[in-house]
Amino acid sequence: xxxxxxxxxxxxQGLVPLVLMGLDVDARSWFVAxxxxxxxxxxxxxxxxxxxxxxxxxxxxxxxxx
Numbered sequence: 088x089x090x091x092x093x094x095x096x097x098x099x100q101g102l103v104p105l106v107l108m109g110l111d112v113d114a115r116s117w118f119v120a121x122x123x124x125x126x127x128x129x130x131x132x133x134x135x136x137x138x139x140x141x142x143x144x145x146x147x148x149x150x151x152x153x
Contacts, residue, residue: 089142089149095139096135096139097143099117099118101136103118104135119135120135
């Protein structure tokens with residue numbers, strides 16, 4: 088379950104908004120970071136990437152028994 092939440096935070100909530108910000112696309116859709124004020128979008132997307140990576144790695148390690 089951890090890795091599923093981690094992947095959701097990593098890809099659609101972290102990486103996709105970073106790409107959209109880099110391409111200067113104004114699409115808010117269901118990306119949480121894109122609904123924040125402009126000054127908070129980048130830190131939020133980076134936080135989602137960090138948290139998503141942490142959850143995914145910890146979930147995979149727990150599943151493998153490490």
